[in-house]
Amino acid sequence: MTDPAADLRRVAVVVLEGAKPLDVGIPAQVFTTRASMPYQVRVCGAAPGLVAGGDGLSYHVAHGLEALEWADLVFIPGYRRPDEDDPPPAVVDALIAAHARGARLAAISTGAFALAATGLLDSRRATTHWHYTRALARRHPRIRVDENVLFVDEGSVLTSAGAASGIDLCLHILRADLGVAASNHAARRLVAAPYRSGGQAQYVPRSVPEPIGERFAATREWALHRLGDPLTLETLARHAAVSARTFSRRFLEDTGYTPMQWVMRARIDLARELLERSELGIEQIAADVGLGTGANLRQHFQRILGTTPTDYRRTFTRGG
Template sequence: MPKPWFGPRRAVRQRPVFPCSLYAGLMRRVAVVVLEGAKPLDVGIPAQVFTARASMPYTVDVCGVHPGLITGGDGLSYHVEHGLEALETADLVFVPGYREPDRERPPQALTRALLTAHERGARLAAISTGAFALAETGLLDGRRATTHWHYSQALAERYPEVHVDERVLFVDEGSVLTSAGAASGIDLCLHILRKEAGMAVANHAARRLVAAPYRSGGQAQFVPQGVPESHGERFTVTRDWALLHLGEPLGIAQLAAHARVSSRTFSRRFRDETGYAPMQWIMRARVDRARELLEETDLGIDEIASTVGLGTATNLRRYFRRVLGTTPSDYRKTFSRAGESPVVA
């Protein structure tokens, strides 16, 4: 695949899992780039999730390649105040989906601006067909990416060095992230919030949006094709029940019994539905609950481990290291909100 015409890429600085600018109390800047034919939901999701308010350590600028009127999709147009100069100071850049990305390549000015922002250390995130604009930079070469299932083949054909995975809701490759159709953009935004601002901020945003607080990126997209019927949210009730009983012994037998299916059937269909094996999902849920308790309470590590069903502080430390690459104590130092005023909308 031809590389971008404006020259070779330079090595970029990778962001740490817990950017110090956040826990130092500094605001982070988000830019949402609106292209011709932009899809309304794709634009609105990051703008609303990261909108400036007391509970969010972010500011948002909606911009275009040039300021002014932009014709969008679905009968809507956008009047944006900013051009691509908004990317010059952004910490996080979103490229929402747009109509017919397989017909024309994105503007070269946008490609240059995205590369410059990335080289400066900004994280780039594409929603749905925004992946085409991100792939044009070459930053997805050799990496996994996803997009709306309807365009996954076109993305793979135009950018053969990109490992396109149409089966997932979103893909996090560190400094570049992609998501599937519009609703999965919410999952991607909440995933970014969990990594950057912690569980409490992400869960508060999910409640504000009336959205599921956690869906793994590995959960399957719905793809209409000649395959056995998707079981989608069949085990939602069982997952909700498990979240209320994390402190109790939970095994596949108990989960399957609650779902009223055999253990074998439960294991197979649960993985199809969530992207995780049942006990892997339970472990991740326990770690996430421990993260909330570390952020919002002054409970000791042993007590938290017992409360979430991990038994001992040693187990909690092991799983924290495996999942997050840090320790419970260091996580608490970074994100603890105990003693602060409650988060408000």
């Protein structure tokens, strides 16, 4: 008799001393086993038992570091005083061994410090909560710390900023594993934004409030419902009721993309979902998402995703 658990992707969440509750809960909840989520989660610590967390909470974990030998994907949630306290050597060794075995390692917020202690982030881009980016750079000067992004995907090692960006990182991983439709379904379940790119800027306190950001969010939502229509910089700026120059500058600061780069990625995302969930032909999809021709869709699909629409559909077709 086939064991259903054998087909599930295996996720471990490593709880360190001082672990932040939201950081622990995000991957445990996002990847919880259900019909739409072929994952199995184990929450672990340096040893089974009670782990003192941050914010007055403690965690009783059922598993020790053997969970990292079992996992395909390992999350390291943020923890208190990361710039002062090194993770236990046994945890560092277990993370290195898991990576060497082929597991992906994903740090949320200050969990980047524990991941950095392995040396696996050396010479790579990484991020953490904006309050700790300089401390991470000082403590680990070989890391290329990017303080102005929500998350960084370096393939086998991933890092994210503050707690909420851990949701963005989890949804990003879901998109890569299962496709846009599954990621959007999980986002709806979490009542979260369906996608914020890793290049979007972290929130850093400003001396003056920026109410214009909400207006731009409304313009992005407006544009998402009109991707099949001609969308120009001037059209978007007109909706936001600012000049094209102001719109372009502030949009780049807010999202990490120029307006037209953002529109192109939104169109490619819609094309991905149509490829996954419909039997429409490439030419029809190209027209529906505002890219005009199949050739144009193929060109931008290859440039942004590194694959063709046909290969993408084959990968994510049910039963394919």
